[in-house]
Amino acid sequence: MSETSQARSRAQEAAGTEHVPPQTRGRMDEASTTGERSYAREGRSDMGGMGGIAFASTLLFLAGAYQIIVGLTAILNSDFYVVTASGLAVNVNYAAWGWVHLALGVIAVAAGFGLLTGQTWARVTGIAMAALSAIVNLAFIPAYPLWALVVIALDIVVIYAIAVHGKRGETV
DSSP: OOHHHHHHHHHHHHHTOOOOOGGGTTOEEEOTTTOOEEEOOOOOOHHHHHHHHHHHHHHHHHHHHHHHHHHHHHHHOGGGSSSOGGGSSSOOOHHHHHHHHHHHHHHHHHHHHHHHTTOHHHHHHHHHHHHHHHHHHHHTTTTSHHHHHHHHHHHHHHHHHHHHHOSTTOOO
């Protein structure tokens, strides 16, 4: 170090100040008890966390509602789909597919409401149901390709939203 920088650092130590790098300016908070400075962790406030939870639970609720619609359609009107049951990736009738979709949808809707109330089981169940829903819809693509792909994309966003924003009041 040069003499000038050594003198500057000694003067700052004597004055009780420290050099703040430009990339951290504006992110410092004063510690109320000690007078020392600490750097605040960048992140969202509690309100941002609540918005993330609302987003994740709404997406999970929508994914569940879509699954319920697919399930009821398969149970009540199997002629609606593009191919017959023998043309599906897994050769079972549409009624069986319908009950699987309906069960996934009901559990996902329940997990969406549970996530909104901050339940841990809802986070785990929501991620599991979205992953299972994506796999089931992957096998269901031949029946109604556009709908299945939309639900798979929504399931991926649901998994991300719950994993990132699922815990109440947590900053990222």
